[in-house]
Amino acid sequence: MTNITYDLEERTAKFGEDIIEFCKSIKLNQITKPVINQLVRSGTSVGANYMEANGASSKKDFRNKIFICKKEVQETKHWLRMVVKADIRYQKNCKKIWLEAQELTLIFGKIVSSLR
Secondary structure, three states, X not given: OOOOOOOHHHHHHHHHHHHHHHHHOOOOOOOHHHHHHHHHHHHHHHHXXXXXXXXXXXXXXXXXXXXXXXXXXXXXXXHHHHHHHHOHHHHHHHHHHHHHHHXXXXXXXXXXXXXX
C-alpha cells in the first residue's frame, strides 16, 4: 500500500493551475469569454483564500476564510457547468476538474463543521 501525503496548500494551488491551463484551451467567443473570466477568478481564489486562512488571526477568522474557500470552489463548479453548456466538447476536461472541486468542497465543509 502506498502512503500518499495530502498537502491542501499544494492541492489548492494545483487546482488553480489546472483551471488556468484548462481555460487557455477554450476557444474564446462572446459567450465563453465572460465564463472563462469567472472560472479563473473563482478557481484560483480557492488557493489564495486557503493561504489567508492559514494566516488567520483567530479560530473564527480561520473558519470564515475556510468557508469562503468552500463557497469559491462551489462557484467554480457552477462555471464549469456553464463551460460545458457553451461548448459540449469540453465536457470530459470539465468533469475531471469538477470532481476535484467536489472533493475540495467536501474537505472544506468538513473543516468548517469540525470548527463549530
